[in-house]
Amino acid sequence: MKATVTVMLKPGVLDPQGEAVKSALGSMGFDGVEGVRQGKVIELDLAPGTTEAQVTEMCEKLLANTVIESYRVEIA
């Protein structure tokens, strides 16, 4: 069983990595880049029977800093 967790900074939270990527792309000549947000994607190989609630608990306790980050869980 596989779960994919996507963790992104909440809107309004400064994203220094995203800003760095945006300016680097601009200096490389990619002038159509208006904004960049960077986050984490975590692919979990889970024992059969692991529930989405358990994955959500993993996010709440470890995978995401819920003060500044939001997360999305996809079970495959």
Added chain:
Amino acid sequence: MKATVTVMLKPGVLDPQGEAVKSALGSMGFDGVEGVRQGKVIELDLAPGTTEAQVTEMCEKLLANTVIESYRVEIA
């Protein structure tokens, strides 16, 4: 126009971050976690008319280290 780039380590490449997350989840009592791979997700706000080829070029030149990473581009 929005593009989402997902960058993951290629299979076989050691993923120290993923290993750290896996052992942390284990020590927190989540015992059904058999494997963890961590990567980046980059959301790009692009000027209208930006092509997928240009986004691919951004990946090849900056967003991914193609020696050890693979990437996937989704245009929305």
